[in-house]
Amino acid sequence: MDANELRGKTPDELRTELVNLKKEAFNLRFQAATSQLENTARVRVVRRSVARVNTILNQKAAEAAAE
Template identity: 80%
Template sequence: MALDAQELRGKTPDELREQLSQLKKEQFNLRFQAATNQIENTARMRVVRRDVARVMTILNQKAAEAAGTEA
């Protein structure tokens, strides 16, 4: 299941970092399974990669907002 951007925007930066960590671990495991020809759902790799990008984008947006309000 892909993550919803609106849902992610409601999370704190710490929660987003935790989510990113979990996604990176899953991405590593999927790459390992693909390398050993044990992967069952190859489409999951694409979904996880995009979820990682989505979380990183929102983290960067939150950082930019924080920097903009402090300046």
């Protein structure tokens, strides 16, 4: 999901997306620890998606505070 799609979502939707991504990241870490992870690149994608959602949330919070 790119940043433009995320900017169109509400903060509540972004928080839900963040929870889902963190759950996925946990599951991927668990799979890696038990040597069951097939797609190692997915860990990087999920980690960056979490950072992207956090960035958009912080931007929306800053905009709301400025108003």
